[in-house]
Amino acid sequence: xxxxxxxxxxxxxxxxxxxxxxxxxxxxxxxxxxxxxxxxxxxxxxxxxxxxxxxxxxxxxxxxxxxxxxxxxxxxxxxxxxxxxxxxxxxxxxxxxxxxxxxxxxxxxxxxxxxxxxxxxxxxxxxxxxxxxxxxxxxxxxxxxxxxxxxxxxxxxxxxxxxxxxxxxxxxxxxxxxxxxxxxxxxxxxxxxxxxxxxxxxxxxxxxxxxxxxxxxxxxxxxxxxxxxxxxxxxxxxxxxxxxxxxxxxxxxxxxxxxxxxxxxxxxxxxxxxxxxxxxxxxxxxxxxxxxxxxxxxxxxxxxxxxxxxxxxxxxxxxxxxxxxxxxxxxxxxxxxxxxxxxxxxxxxxxxxxxxxxxxxxxxxxxxxxxxxxxxxxxxxxxxxxxxxxxxxxxxxxxxxxxxxxxxxxxxxxxxxxxxxxxxxxxxxxxxxxxxxxxxxxxxxxxxxxxxxxxxxxxxxxxxxx
Numbered sequence: 001x002x003x004x005x006x007x008x009x010x011x012x013x014x015x016x017x018x019x020x021x022x023x024x025x026x027x028x029x030x031x032x033x034x035x036x037x038x039x040x041x042x043x044x045x046x047x048x049x050x051x052x053x054x055x056x057x058x059x060x061x062x063x064x065x066x067x068x069x070x071x072x073x074x075x076x077x078x079x080x081x082x083x084x085x086x087x088x089x090x091x092x093x094x095x096x097x098x099x100x101x102x103x104x105x106x107x108x109x110x111x112x113x114x115x116x117x118x119x120x121x122x123x124x125x126x127x128x129x130x131x132x133x134x135x136x137x138x139x140x141x142x143x144x145x146x147x148x149x150x151x152x153x154x155x156x157x158x159x160x161x162x163x164x165x166x167x168x169x170x171x172x173x174x175x176x177x178x179x180x181x182x183x184x185x186x187x188x189x190x191x192x193x194x195x196x197x198x199x200x201x202x203x204x205x206x207x208x209x210x211x212x213x214x215x216x217x218x219x220x221x222x223x224x225x226x227x228x229x230x231x232x233x234x235x236x237x238x239x240x241x242x243x244x245x246x247x248x249x250x251x252x253x254x255x256x257x258x259x260x261x262x263x264x265x266x267x268x269x270x271x272x273x274x275x276x277x278x279x280x281x282x283x284x285x286x287x288x289x290x291x292x293x294x295x296x297x298x299x300x301x302x303x304x305x306x307x308x309x310x311x312x313x314x315x316x317x318x319x320x321x322x323x324x325x326x327x328x329x330x331x332x333x334x335x336x337x338x339x340x341x342x343x344x345x346x347x348x349x350x351x352x353x354x355x356x357x358x359x360x361x362x363x364x365x366x367x368x369x370x371x372x373x374x375x376x377x378x379x380x381x382x383x384x385x386x387x388x389x390x391x392x393x394x395x396x397x398x399x400x401x402x403x404x405x406x407x408x409x410x411x412x413x414x415x416x417x418x419x420x421x422x423x424x425x426x427x428x429x430x431x432x433x434x435x436x437x438x439x440x441x442x443x444x445x446x447x448x449x450x451x452x453x454x455x456x457x458x459x460x461x462x463x464x465x466x
Contacts, residue, residue: 005035005036005038005039006036006039007031007035007039007040007041007050008027008030008034008035008039008041013044014044014182015043015044015046016041016042016043017043017044017182020043021179021180022180024429025323025351025427028349029352031050032050036052037051037052037053038051038052038053038056038338039051039052043345044182046073046343046344047340047345048344048345048347049338049340049344049345049346049347050347051346051348052349052353053336054380054382054383055380056336056382057348057353057382057383058381058382059335060348061325061348061382061388061389061390061392062381062389064333065390065392067330067331067333068327068328068329068330069327069328069330070087070090070328071345072328073328073345074179074326075088077179077181077184077187078175078178081171081201081253082250082254083246083247083249083250084097084250085250085254085255086098086254086255086395087258088254097243098391100232100235100236100243101231101232101235101251101395103235104231105399109226110151110399111402112226113147113399113402113403114297114298114406117147117407118296118298118406120146120147121410122296122410124139124142124143125415128443130445131443133440133442133443134417134440134441134443135438135439136268136271136272136417136439136440136441137435137438140264140267140407141169141261142161143264144259144264144267144403145157145256145260145264146161147403148255148256148260151227151228151259151399152228152252152255152256152259153211153214153215153227153229153252154225154226154227154230155211155214163203164203164207166200167200167203167207168257170199170200171197171200171201171204172261172431172432172434174196174197175430175431176430177193178197179430204253205249205253208249208252208253209249211229212229212248212252215229215233216233219233228255229252232251233248258394258396259399259400261432262321262400263321263400263403263404263407265319265321265433265435266312266315266316266319266400266404267404267407267408267411268435268439269315269318269319270311270312270315270404270408271408271411271417272419272425272435272439273314273318274311274412274417275416275418275419275441277366280366284308284311284412285412285446286449287306287308288409288412288413289449291304292409294413296410297405297406297410297413299402302401302402302405305405305409307368307369308409309371309405310368310370312401312404312405313371314366314367314368314370314371316354316386317354317360317384318354318364318366319433320354322386322387322388322394322432323349323351323429323432323433324347324348325347325348325349325350325385326346326348327346327347328343328344329341329344348385350384350385350386351429351433353383353384353385356383359380359383387400412446413446414445415443415444415445415446416445416446417441417443418441418442425437425439
């Protein structure tokens with residue numbers, strides 16, 4: 001016997017498309033409160049299920065993952081941007097390219113990137129003036145773009161910096177417009193927003209194609225590179241052939257956009273939350289000062305900064321950059337007595353799961369100290385999935401955590417960034433969960449708390465003017 005589950009009714013033709021696209025977080029929160037942890041609604045003609053139960057989430061992402069693909073009704077609007085990169089590829093093609101990409105993200109390789117992460121962060125901070133107000137999110141978007149460009153292409157963005165950032169900002173800003181369209185043919189009409197999208201995409205492609213060609217020229221000249229792109233260019237299929245240029249383009253654009261955006265968002269929210277909770281910030285400053293003693297952070301410090309890592313984990317719980325995970329059934333599947341027909345959409349919300357009081361005491365409060373080893377061990381699998389889970393877990397998770405810890409500790413070592421406005425910064429759900437309108441903060445240089453004997457040895461912090 002088929003079990004029926006409840007959910008928002010919506011419009012008789014469009015279903016819940018309007019509230020879903022106009023106020024996604026409120027729509028999901030209200031649906032969870034009114035209809036439980038397994039919810040059904042329509043997005044146009046598509047049966048859609050919102051799952052908030054960890055054992056069902058594990059089925060979708062892990063044990064039954066071969067019965068699901070990425071949600072085509074969503075990603076159809078972005079094939080021109082991501083192509084068949086790891087984010088959108090499926091089946092055997094995805095498995096092959098995931099395996100070929102994996103060596104680029106081995107710990108021993110990404111450990112080499114710590115130095116230039118620090119260097120670019122220092123360059124960013126060198127422009128911060130005492131008492132000035134800056135848009136924190138803009139600053140972090142730029143520095144993480146430079147970092148991921150260096151890691152991917154072994155190149156500074158240089159003259160491409162402003163053009164590329166403008167193109168990325170345009171593309172990311174138009175994503176919500178495309179998300180709200182029920183039909184993919186609407187993306188081909190020469191409207192103003194579509195023309196802006198095509199122009200920005202052309203510029204992005206030109207820059208990336210230029211980097212790929214530069215790597216080919218270096219390869220012909222026998223020059224070596226430590227970039228992620230070089231690893232992909234050296235990869236070979238079973239028949240010995242290389243990745244074609246189109247596949248290289250799709251992979252590096254996916255890594256570039258996802259790699260800078262998500263880290264910048266996480267750090268923006270983390271520093272915002274720390275400003276709202278000075279006692280947490282003081283504890284973080286104490287750890288950073290004690291461990292680093294005025295020097296710059298490096299790969300070996302990651303394991304020595306547990307509270308810094310907890311800050312990142314707690315931020316990802318409250319404001320997960322990847323706030324919604326979508327899948328589509330490839331066959332009829334029974335789930336908790338409900339038959340999900342082939343082609344149904346299944347949604348998992350790390351935003352909702354991170355705020356479940358069943359698993360998180362006082363879930364709306366910022367409590368980094370909750371992330372003890374015991375707590376993480378006892379947390380049911382499927383509850384905390386900011387990087388997804390299973391075979392399609394984010395390939396750059398290690399890179400993102402390393403970058404987040406290094407940048408956060410570098411900034412906290414030198415500055416306090418104070419949010420002084422009365423308005424609460426609201427999250428804006430696009431593909432990622434960005435801070436709506438940015439985050440304006442007041443710059444305050446920190447006075448060193450390094451013991452005098454360490455200072456006398458000549459090790460001084462960036463904030464002290466070295």
